Amino acid sequence: xxxxxxxxxxxxxxxxxxxxxxxxxxxxxxxxxxxxxxxxxxxxxxxxxxxxxxxxxxxxxxxxxxxxxxxxxxxxxxxxxxxxxxxxxxxxxxxxxxxxxxxxxxxxxxxxxxxxxxxxxxxxxxxxxxxxxxxxxxxxxxxxxxxxxxxxxxxxxxxxxxxxxxxxxxxxxxxxxxxxxxxxxxxxxxxxxxxxxxxxxxxxxxxxxxxxxxxxxxxxxxxxxxxxxxxxxxxxxxxxxxxxxxxxxxxxxxxxxxxxxxxxxxxxxxxxxxxxxxxxxxxxxxxxxxxxxxxxxxxxxxxxxxxxxxxxxxxxxxxxxxxxxxxxxxxxxxxxxxxxxxxxxxxxxxxxxxxxxxxxxxxxxxxxxxxxxxxxxxxxxxxxxxxxxxxxxxxxxxxxxxxxxxxxxxxxxxxxxxxxxxxxxxxxxxxxxxxxxxxxxxxxxxxxxxxxxxxxxxxxxxxxxxxxxxxxxxxxxxxxxxxxxxxxxxxxxxxxxxxxxxxxxxxxxx
Amino acid sequence: xxxxxxxxxxxxxxxxxxxxxxxxxxxxxxxxxxxxxxxxxxxxxxxxxxxxxxxxxxxxxxxxxxxxxxxxxxxxxxxxxxxxxxxxxxxxxxxxxxxxxxxxxxxxxxxxxxxxxxxxxxxxxxxxxxxxxxxxxxxxxxxxxxxxxxxxxxxxxxxxxxxxxxxxxxxxxxxxxxxxxxxxxxxxxxxxxxxxxxxxxxxxxxxxxxxxxxxxxxxxxxxxxxxxxxxxxxxxxxxxxxxxxxxxxxxxxxxxxxxxxxxxxxxxxxxxxxxxxxxxxxxxxxxxxxxxxxxxxxxxxxxxxxxxx
Ligand SMILES: Nc1ncnc2c1ncn2[C@@H]1O[C@H](COP(=O)(O)OP(=O)(O)O)[C@@H](O)[C@H]1O
Ligand SMILES: [Mg+2]
Numbered sequence: 001x002x003x004x005x006x007x008x009x010x011x012x013x014x015x016x017x018x019x020x021x022x023x024x025x026x027x028x029x030x031x032x033x034x035x036x037x038x039x040x041x042x043x044x045x046x047x048x049x050x051x052x053x054x055x056x057x058x059x060x061x062x063x064x065x066x067x068x069x070x071x072x073x074x075x076x077x078x079x080x081x082x083x084x085x086x087x088x089x090x091x092x093x094x095x096x097x098x099x100x101x102x103x104x105x106x107x108x109x110x111x112x113x114x115x116x117x118x119x120x121x122x123x124x125x126x127x128x129x130x131x132x133x134x135x136x137x138x139x140x141x142x143x144x145x146x147x148x149x150x151x152x153x154x155x156x157x158x159x160x161x162x163x164x165x166x167x168x169x170x171x172x173x174x175x176x177x178x179x180x181x182x183x184x185x186x187x188x189x190x191x192x193x194x195x196x197x198x199x200x201x202x203x204x205x206x207x208x209x210x211x212x213x214x215x216x217x218x219x220x221x222x223x224x225x226x227x228x229x230x231x232x233x234x235x236x237x238x239x240x241x242x243x244x245x246x247x248x249x250x251x252x253x254x255x256x257x258x259x260x261x262x263x264x265x266x267x268x269x270x271x272x273x274x275x276x277x278x279x280x281x282x283x284x285x286x287x288x289x290x291x292x293x294x295x296x297x298x299x300x301x302x303x304x305x306x307x308x309x310x311x312x313x314x315x316x317x318x319x320x321x322x323x324x325x326x327x328x329x330x331x332x333x334x335x336x337x338x339x340x341x342x343x344x345x346x347x348x349x350x351x352x353x354x355x356x357x358x359x360x361x362x363x364x365x366x367x368x369x370x371x372x373x374x375x376x377x378x379x380x381x382x383x384x385x386x387x388x389x390x391x392x393x394x395x396x397x398x399x400x401x402x403x404x405x406x407x408x409x410x411x412x413x414x415x416x417x418x419x420x421x422x423x424x425x426x427x428x429x430x431x432x433x434x435x436x437x438x439x440x441x442x443x444x445x446x447x448x449x450x451x452x453x454x455x456x457x458x459x460x461x462x463x464x465x466x467x468x469x470x471x472x473x474x475x476x477x478x479x480x481x482x483x484x485x486x487x488x489x490x491x492x493x494x495x496x497x498x499x500x501x502x503x504x505x506x507x508x509x510x
Numbered sequence: 511x512x513x514x515x516x517x518x519x520x521x522x523x524x525x526x527x528x529x530x531x532x533x534x535x536x537x538x539x540x541x542x543x544x545x546x547x548x549x550x551x552x553x554x555x556x557x558x559x560x561x562x563x564x565x566x567x568x569x570x571x572x573x574x575x576x577x578x579x580x581x582x583x584x585x586x587x588x589x590x591x592x593x594x595x596x597x598x599x600x601x602x603x604x605x606x607x608x609x610x611x612x613x614x615x616x617x618x619x620x621x622x623x624x625x626x627x628x629x630x631x632x633x634x635x636x637x638x639x640x641x642x643x644x645x646x647x648x649x650x651x652x653x654x655x656x657x658x659x660x661x662x663x664x665x666x667x668x669x670x671x672x673x674x675x676x677x678x679x680x681x682x683x684x685x686x687x688x689x690x691x692x693x694x695x696x697x698x699x700x701x702x703x704x705x706x707x708x709x710x711x712x713x714x715x716x717x718x719x720x721x722x723x724x725x726x727x728x729x730x731x732x733x734x735x736x737x738x739x740x741x742x743x744x745x746x747x748x749x750x751x752x753x754x755x756x757x758x759x760x761x762x763x764x765x766x767x768x769x770x771x772x773x774x775x776x777x778x779x780x781x782x783x784x785x786x787x788x789x790x791x792x793x794x795x796x797x798x799x800x801x802x803x804x805x806x807x808x809x810x811x812x813x814x815x816x817x818x819x
Contacts, residue, residue: 057696059818078698079695080697083697093692094693095692095696095697096690096693097689097693098689098690098810099685100682100685100689104682104686107679108682108693108694108699109683109694109699112679115679116678116679117677117678118677118678118679159697
């Protein structure tokens, strides 16, 4: 800061209100960015971050309020007008055409020097120049579907830079990246800001926000909940602004003496959907009274591993899964459940609930055939209703009634229903996959405290998560999974975030 | 049977195969362009019939082939405008809308024919143009270079379509809009406009296919196409949305068809089997294409109306 360049206000939004039928996505929002700074927009899912940025990019029009660009009022009616005004946006969901090459993706929508033909050779040269200048290595002639997620992200940034964007909006750009890729991205973004560009960074990951931002504005329920800087804020204070009340980010864990192994896995090999081994000769013990966290970048065999343990996927001969001494390698899911296994699946809408069913029906989905709920072959409606009401209260599920279709609840509340059902049987072994993905901070806090309760009960809990903060906060031991193998098991007392990040990326060997 | 395998007969079969392939090729290429942009048009058979009737009627009244061709193209384009309004402005379900267009084209061309013509009268056919020098080559000359102008147009349109889709900015827009319209939209490419133009191209080419059919036959009758347009849609799928493969499919269909016709003409196929034999081209072509077709995924946004979210 200090040079005149960094103090110029690039974009200013005043009193922005945007309504959708039944929702006010943005209400009287003030927001601005200067050249040479990263201004972060922080908020829970549904807080209105994307909507505000889509207004900047001309995808939506504000119902009220005004937008000023470089001090002049501007009415941006379409993405082409935004691009012409040197605004670039990297969307939350990649805006790429997978079968087309990088150069074709970049050239799309641009006028060509060889009209009516494309000038891909020229575009490729420019891409290489931009790649070199900004450290965004990518081959212009490769089809996008062949690229890794990190590379696709680079293509998105190149698209914006190619159009000479002075203001760059990045909507949750780190959601799909490995910790290593996030670090690389931040270096690139810093360099772009030092060139005098203005950057709007959207995220709900607190440590990233603290690492990258110059200023932070928090949105809650469509309104500005406050503005601050990393120097003044802590992760706790940011979370408080996001949620509107005190939240405990690192769950409080009491001391528990661990018992024997309740889940033992030996030499497990699982074939993935592509027909190649997704889990390779994996061995692991989960002890009673501990939470074992499995960290890893998605696609390294975690899903296949979890499905094999849950009994949803075949395992290769030679491997065994033992629960409390019983060999369950080839047992059905029902047998596993009866032995005390509970499973919170990663795809909760697909595997965790029946979307068309009510909250109550989903709560008794597993044990509706039990003595408690079935009398003379008929469902005992009264008992089911009483029990469901109890569970809804116990797990603080926010739902209008127990007959509400589950699909109309928020992600956090759906997950609480799944947890309530799975934990009601007091399982001996709990397998929870991505337990708080897409879940609001308040519900996440609640779910975490419930997981920790299991530990105190003496259950063996296995948490699979891509969210390293979650693993670091919950787990007693951390197993890092890379390319189908456990590459390291670390005591969480000795765990260092950087080290685990490198292990996840397969960079560090142990 | 033995006299079937003479050079003269084979040349005749290939020649008429190429001629028979023409309307399939024209309709299939147009459908390829439309589908590449994400719009399925099941109604091209109806468009072909309307265009065929228009061309027939204009030639009947004016005896001017050029005017007939123009009338058929114009009707195809107008049907394109309709289909665009239905699928792009009103975002109607494409499968059902296409069937609607087909039924309309079938019924309305029939109605017009009954009202305006009544009894079928022959009209002038397209002249055969012998390409200088090439048509004098032995064997291939007669098979490939003695055709009517629309056959040449159809085959020239194959590399033109490849070039258009693969190398032009508008072709790039079409491909992008058919795969991920939101990506195109975010870069300022108008999804609606791109799809509209693709639909217009597709329908106009379907119109030309109808024209080629009627001016080859020299006569109109109700339900002239007998499902030809649907075969063309199938050729696009089995040809994996690639113009060269669509051409291969159309040629295969034409050749099988010509072979069956030859065999019938020479009484090699008994008369009692002729009904069955008439189905052979469709069945054989589909079977061959199912076996040969690479398992290629179509445009990801095919049949999906574009709604910003
Ligand atoms: N196109 C839309 N139609 C209706 N409601 C929408 C639309 N886009 C967003 N919303 C609603 O507006 C609110 C804010 O959404 P969004 O801006 O996507 O939040 P964020 O990006 O912070 O997660 C949410 O309640 C969402 O359901
Ligand atoms: Mg968002």
